[in-house]
Amino acid sequence: MIRTNEWKSNAAITGIGSYVPERRLTNDDLAAMVDTNDEWIVRRTGIRERRIAAPDEFSSHLAVKAAQQLLARYAKEAADIDAVLVATTTPDTPFPSVASRVQRALGIRACLAFDLNAACAGFVAALQAAGGLLQTGAYRKVLVIGVETLSKITDYSDRSTCILFGDGAGAVLLESAPEGAFIASDAMTDGSGGGSVYAAGLSTEWDGQPLAGGGKIVQNGREVYKWAVSHVPEGVRRMLDKVGLEPRELDWFVPHSANLRMIEAMCERLELPAEKALYSLTHYGNTSAASIPLALDLAVREGRLAAGHLVALYGFGSGLSQAGLLLRWTLKSPQK
Structure with a gap:
């Protein structure tokens, strides 16, 4: 449910x-x-x-x-x-x-x-x-x-x-904070898709099938792409629906920086201009758990992300796991 x-x-x-x-x-x-x-x-x-x-x-x-x-x-x-x-x-x-x-x-x-x-x-x-x-x-x-x-x-x-x-x-x-900036969240996991992207560890099998890679990253890029482009926009809309908002009301959409073509496809499904997406992949690549905070900090340094902006963060990847957070950005310019 x-x-x-x-x-x-x-x-x-x-x-x-x-x-x-x-x-x-x-x-x-x-x-x-x-x-x-x-x-x-x-x-x-x-x-x-x-x-x-x-x-x-x-x-x-x-x-x-x-x-x-x-x-x-x-x-x-x-x-x-x-x-x-x-x-x-x-x-x-x-x-x-x-x-x-x-x-x-x-x-x-x-x-x-x-x-x-x-x-x-x-x-x-x-x-x-x-x-x-x-x-x-x-x-x-x-x-x-x-x-x-x-x-x-x-x-x-x-x-x-x-x-x-x-x-x-x-x-x-x-x-x-008295008024709290975290507005809504979303989470969804489909463990049946775990074999689409993994790194073998103590166990070297998945659902009875041997895992390749010898501990290195193995990814079925086509399957992950299809899953993400379908499920992430659904998750973003689900999160916004909880508080009666539409994607067009976002100031920024900050998805996991996996692939720019993937982000563009997500924006298209959300009917959101691609210019409203923040990402860190151009010069840093896919940094998994680090990609969203890197994108946020880049935007702060460039003066694009400012106090008052409505921001949707959305991570997705191996698991297959996805997690979203809608927040009001309250951080002002650094003191130092």
């Missing part, structure tokens, strides 16, 4: 930061590795380059730098944070969590810290979870980070996947 109730939280975003590794991997670089070229990649995905973590650089390093930038830009104190949620599919280690590594690096003692894995829907799912924590009244300031080092599980001999993925991190701070 699809839930139709309206959901609100007293949460508001009060800070944002991001970090991407220094190394750039361009389409021309990839053309020297596999049978592809810049024109082919741009025409099919919109991606021109992506950032790649150094061999000794892992998700926790990127997450900490994004969080530190947030704290410096908005004059926030790490000691005031009482929960750290990290959305990632590429933790440094299965345990301890990336969140606990962030806690240690920032010197926070009295805080809840855990990782959340919902793949490319992870950041929005983490925002939903963080909003719930604030709603209980037991937590006041929650740091939410989306981070990936997908290059470490990408097969660079597979041209269908290696052209897509990159590394990066985006962080936001959530705090309780």
Whole structure:
């Protein structure tokens, strides 16, 4: 049964930061590795380059730098944070969590810290979870980070996947606000489609069938594309229906930055101008859980995203999972 109730939280975003590794991997670089070229990649995905973590650089390093930038830009104190949620599919280690590594690096003692894995829907799912924590009244300031080092599980001999993925991190701070900026949410999962995009781990089978890839990303791009272009617009409309709004009333639509052609198709189905979509894929590629916060921070830096804007975030990916959040952007210019 699809839930139709309206959901609100007293949460508001009060800070944002991001970090991407220094190394750039361009389409021309990839053309020297596999049978592809810049024109082919741009025409099919919109991606021109992506950032790649150094061999000794892992998700926790990127997450900490994004969080530190947030704290410096908005004059926030790490000691005031009482929960750290990290959305990632590429933790440094299965345990301890990336969140606990962030806690240690920032010197926070009295805080809840855990990782959340919902793949490319992870950041929005983490925002939903963080909003719930604030709603209980037991937590006041929650740091939410989306981070990936997908290059470490990408097969660079597979041209269908290696052209897509990159590394990066985006962080936001959530705090309780009298009027709450989170307006409505959406979530849907179809585990039967899990074999469409995966990375094998302790188990190497899915529904009795062997999983390929040896721990690297394997994706049936055609199936994922069809599923996303159909289900994401439905989810966005379902979320807006809960509060009596239409897509045309949005100031910005921020889907997971998987593929520009996919985003354009979603906008067409929503009858929304493609210019209203924010994405981070052009220079960062598909960064899974990091793609939406990276897109938000880019828009803040460019002056496009401003206080008062109505924004629909929508993550989707492996699982097959999808998570949406409708919010009123309240963040003003950084203090530093």
